Amino acid sequence: MFTRPVQHFCRKKSNVAKIVKRQLSISGNNFEISEEVRIALDNNSAVVALESTIITHGMPYPQNVKCALDVEQVVRKQGAVPATIAIKNGKVKVGLTESEINELGDTNSSKPLKTSRRDFAYVVSNKKNGGTTVSGTLIVANLANIPIFATGGIGGVHREAEKTFDVSADLIELGKSNVAVVSSGVKSILDIPKTLEYLETQGVFVATFGSTKDFPAFYSTKSGVMVPHNVKSAIEAAQIIKTSRELHLQSGILLGVPIPDEFALDPVIIDRVIEKALKEARENNIKGKDITPFLLAKIAAITEGKSLKSNIALIKNNAKVAADIAVALSRLEK
Numbered sequence: 001m002f003t004r005p006v007q008h009f010c011r012k013k014s015n016v017a018k019i020v021k022r023q024l025s026i027s028g029n030n031f032e033i034s035e036e037v038r039i040a041l042d043n044n045s046a047v048v049a050l051e052s053t054i055i056t057h058g059m060p061y062p063q064n065v066k067c068a069l070d071v072e073q074v075v076r077k078q079g080a081v082p083a084t085i086a087i088k089n090g091k092v093k094v095g096l097t098e099s100e101i102n103e104l105g106d107t108n109s110s111k112p113l114k115t116s117r118r119d120f121a122y123v124v125s126n127k128k129n130g131g132t133t134v135s136g137t138l139i140v141a142n143l144a145n146i147p148i149f150a151t152g153g154i155g156g157v158h159r160e161a162e163k164t165f166d167v168s169a170d171l172i173e174l175g176k177s178n179v180a181v182v183s184s185g186v187k188s189i190l191d192i193p194k195t196l197e198y199l200e201t202q203g204v205f206v207a208t209f210g211s212t213k214d215f216p217a218f219y220s221t222k223s224g225v226m227v228p229h230n231v232k233s234a235i236e237a238a239q240i241i242k243t244s245r246e247l248h249l250q251s252g253i254l255l256g257v258p259i260p261d262e263f264a265l266d267p268v269i270i271d272r273v274i275e276k277a278l279k280e281a282r283e284n285n286i287k288g289k290d291i292t293p294f295l296l297a298k299i300a301a302i303t304e305g306k307s308l309k310s311n312i313a314l315i316k317n318n319a320k321v322a323a324d325i326a327v328a329l330s331r332l333e334k
């Protein structure tokens with residue numbers, strides 16, 4: 001069992017005070033970091049954090065396990081170390097083995113809980129399994145001093161949030177985590193303009209990665225909503241991340257990478273599908289933490305698996321981009 005104190009996660013002496021303070025949120029004994037990830041961090045090598053709600057609540061078994069393992073392979077191929085973050089039997093893990101990913105993904109037996117900041121103490125103290133959301137993963141990546149994190153799409157401001165108050169904790173955590181998240185934007189189950197407004201309020205640096213400032217809409221390459229910045233290369237992204245850290249901003253970065261063209265779905269068709277899924281959610285009175293998993297499953301069912309295929313393709317692409325950035329950053333920081 002890994003029992004090193006949290007201070008050992010930090011790679012620079014100047015970070016010690018900060019890490020000690022953060023020990024208050026997750027204590028050392030509840031943490032387990034894999035040998036591979038620890039060595040990579042100690043050497044300032046490239047590491048990419050990966051979330052696990054995608055595995056536990058975002059996709060069906062066994063595609064979820066295959067996707068998680070493939071994504072790790074993509075990260076390795078680019079020369080970085082994957083650090084999938086999840087909770088296993090009450091231990092917050094940074095870096096999972098293949099069999100741990102298999103066990104967690106078999107959700108009928110692992111019975112994982114979707115874990116955001118508010119759920120950590122419950123999941124850990126009851127020794128349960130947890131899939132960490134983007135917000136949950138950000139907390140752990142920040143503690144472990146992993147600067148880059150790849151996912152599919154982040155949570156956001158839900159449509160009709162003015163009535164439901166449903167704003168994902170991902171946005172708040174992004175505002176206070178020193179981590180860059182690589183995602184394909186947010187899907188149009190959410191209110192994209194409101195989500196971008198909220199990120200601005202939280203002080204998150206938002207940029208597209210590629211050739212336009214049109215923020216990606218997950219299944220489709222563009223949302224029609226422009227963001228203020230555009231980053232064109234991994235090295236440029238790495239330089240911005242390094243600068244953000246040097247400035248001690250302590251706030252996050254969101255890079256929107258469009259889905260590869262060949263997997264993009266027609267925005268008009270997917271919007272109709274989303275409307276249908278939202279209607280079913282309303283009819284079934286689905287809300288809170290259940291709404292995102294419900295919509296994802298419905299959209300996959302209505303599109304007969306097409307959306308799932310796109311989802312997997314974009315996650316792999318985001319992992320590749322994140323790994324390239326992590327490699328560039330580790331060269332800059334060594």
Ligand code: PSU
Nearest residue numbers: 053054058133134153155168169289292
């Ligand atoms: N968006 C996706 N797929 C996902 C999620 C979001 O396209 O699997 C997951 C992420 O883990 C994200 C979480 O952090 O859903 C957001 O949940 P909520 O909307 O309840 O905050």
Ligand code: MN
Nearest residue numbers: 166167168288
């Ligand atoms: Mn919510």
